[in-house]
Amino acid sequence: MTSTKLLVVGGVAAGASFAARARRLCESAEIMIVERGPDVSFANCGLPYFVGGEIAARDALAVQTPATLQSFLNLDVRTRCEAIQIDRGKKRVELRHLDSGASEWQSYDKLMLAPGASPLRPPIPGIDDARIFTLRNLQDMDRIAAATDTGMRAVVIGAGFIGLEMAEQLHRKGLSVQLVELQKQVIPPLDAPMAALLESELRHNEIGVTLGDGIARFEPTPDFLRCHLNSGKVLDADLVILSIGVKPDSEIAAAAGLELGPRGHVVVDGFQRTSDPDIYAAGDAVETADRVFDSKTAVPMGGPANRQGRVAADHIFLGEKARPYPGSLGTGIVRVFDVVAGITGWSEKRLQAAGRPYDTVTVNDSHHASYYPGAKPLTLKVLWEPESGRLLGAQVCGYEGIDKRIDVLATAILGGMTVEDLCHLELAYAPPFGSAKDVINLAGFAACNRSDGLVKHTTELPTDPQVQVVDVRPKPLAEAYPAPVPVINIPFPTLRASLGKLDPSRPVVTLCAFGKMSYFASRILTQNGFDVTSYSGGLKANVDPRTPAKMPTA
């Protein structure tokens, strides 16, 4: 191994991690990184925050430079240098130096392809206007920072993670912002109800939100850019941020005949080897195993990229001690102003689309002990496999402690744990940090109640007049925030004495503020012979999310 030459195409996340790990495992290897851009190993995920000024120091985003990679890791880094073709037979790559235009061939013993992914730019009229930006690297960020100023109008197209972060950060900089999304919700990976709080937070902060509509064409005018949406709606902008997704930069892999997946990702095995055993690939350009089902997935995130790079280096240098990349789960989180939402594993819509059996509950609680100041409401949805109870996915939205719950649930999914296991997670509890029964325990309880047949849930308010809808909230609350369907108000504490008000021959739906009392009511009525369904998650009609939640605990 003493004379191994590693050539790394792409020096940001996966490529830099690969090279760093390779150097720690082998001092004698020759390791060259070629990177098309001028920077290596920069903090992609921080780019929006510099635009908005939340990160003030641009230097902080340049995690490493070619010089530090040289001095710390003895890496030979060539920036502004593009790999243009792979000659697999001779094990060499043609490189073009973007500044000089010169090209050269570099040989390799092992090649790592970590080219990343590019923002999508649909071929629609006006797309090449200079006022339309995408955000991939520090130069894009600098251009956007230079082009934006207080009072300008921005249209952000695409309400995914980057779109929401950019909308928030442009607003922070004083621009008026319109957000446009083709799906009927923001953050399309989430199930729609779990994304609603993000949407209301955007609107609360006077960001315009247009859902279920896409960009048809851009009409340039001298003073501004007119955005024509599919619906005919028109939004005028001083600049546009296009954040509708990314496509893997797999052209040279394709040209070299490496196997690609259905969406153009490089296919790799558990050790990140492509269909050529001397060529590895990692990061946004590859597809990997899915960690929930025996299928493939592509998760264009920094965490998986870094760890895939590491796995490939281990495979080259650690021999039998190398461990495969176990696949990606798809964990994501976004903060917009005061609201945070996150997802891990599979969503309900994805399970539905794949025709996979699942069950789900949604619960509400405070993010820490409700008696300790500052408790904020939080909503948690879990999905599981009905037969086994195995967790398939989870989503959380609220204000505080969202990342914690997502991380615990991601860990539980990776551990192959079940909803029953959630009941008895022994999580850290002191009043500033949690509750004696954390919302994750409550989700386990609710899921088991459902599996055990103790409760039936509905997520839709009934419209059939035969159904008796029993609103068990206190009378003043029920009157101040009436349910959107006709109800019989029977405040919970009076329910046992009021059974005569209900017709036992007709079905009942119970409802309340958070879905807890309606469950309790359903237990009383079920045991008294009624056919009862509890309205899941509650009306939340009286919740001002910016004030502490007062949850019933009985």
Added chain:
Amino acid sequence: MTSTKLLVVGGVAAGASFAARARRLCESAEIMIVERGPDVSFANCGLPYFVGGEIAARDALAVQTPATLQSFLNLDVRTRCEAIQIDRGKKRVELRHLDSGASEWQSYDKLMLAPGASPLRPPIPGIDDARIFTLRNLQDMDRIAAATDTGMRAVVIGAGFIGLEMAEQLHRKGLSVQLVELQKQVIPPLDAPMAALLESELRHNEIGVTLGDGIARFEPTPDFLRCHLNSGKVLDADLVILSIGVKPDSEIAAAAGLELGPRGHVVVDGFQRTSDPDIYAAGDAVETADRVFDSKTAVPMGGPANRQGRVAADHIFLGEKARPYPGSLGTGIVRVFDVVAGITGWSEKRLQAAGRPYDTVTVNDSHHASYYPGAKPLTLKVLWEPESGRLLGAQVCGYEGIDKRIDVLATAILGGMTVEDLCHLELAYAPPFGSAKDVINLAGFAACNRSDGLVKHTTELPTDPQVQVVDVRPKPLAEAYPAPVPVINIPFPTLRASLGKLDPSRPVVTLCAFGKMSYFASRILTQNGFDVTSYSGGLKANVDPRTPAKMPTA
């Protein structure tokens, strides 16, 4: 089951949870709670925070009252009512009403013992002085609140979770506070190095900390109480808080001939049944299975208590659907001023004392992306079984995100996961929440590096002059914050060119600020034929913990 009569002794955590769950499962059961104190279902864990004023509303701590338990759950609650003996033959309990002095017998079909635990009061001279307080319930809290005022001197004896919370809260109220602990560290369940940050935070806030010393006797004077410690040290106090631990209130269980464990806890099976199948027990008074090893444990915390009560109710009413209590892990967390420390599973000292094989690493990193404002340093220690890699325990200390890491690691332990699994936990990453490689991933990497023989660690600086100690920090740092042993300073970037400065025949220990560069240096030196050990965790000599950490990331 229609006429089942449940009698519940103790109405705080386990007892109230048992009764609430029982009611949801069975409307027709007769359920009576007897509680010695005047309150039921109050928030024990919030008591210190009311004393300090951090929780302002006393009402918030009374989660339920006898009246709400009646109206919501149709429970018959008797407060100020003590269970004084159990007649197992006749299935009845003698109760004494503390206000009237009257006594009566109440029968049961199933009895739940949830009496809790009492603060220890050692029989030392002066212990009965009225200025010595323990904290178990709202009345204790009220007495302490009434007895304390700005400018007073408090001595807190016992630096466990409650002791530290009380020290902080009394300081918050303006008292001058001295903390005394028999062990040589605060929070004895932690390994000493993981408790050091708590200690320095206490001292930073001018709380006196006396370690390795215990209370010998109290000498009352008219104006104050003189505390004589074992060492001869004397501390004068206007009041004393005694928080040296608790003992299970298992007297009536013992008197009834129920099986007790070695420390006086009631022995129960997986469904919380005592040695009498009609008598259940739950909460601080019982011992349960340990979740790490096949052994017994007693965890006097609210979370386990609540869930044990629920399990017992399920066993009575759910038949085959009832699931056993899987045991307790021992997860705990404490905040003192700005510092937080937590533990889950077994500590190193506990593993050592039990003679169980283990291995361990300690890593440092920022609690979220270091390039995003507000990143704070965090130290994480994991322990695992060498043979299998199975996680046995973890401890975390720092400023932010401690609860999250503890919860993830608690979940991983409960899922039977290994240190290898930690490498590939896919945790939520956006700059405000985490890092592309979270500190938990780093702990997995470090553990695997150790298992794979890529690095040897030491936690002690060598004193043998034969050993070459190589300090790889930058020269200005190494000079400003010199290591406490003689070193050769070879700044990391110059190491590869400076091998000639070292004698290959003598062992080397590498050291740095955080333990990361010393590992990198050990890799370089190892591959160049040196016998190298890396100083684990780093010197941290230059860390001002209140400023963002700048961690090397190469």
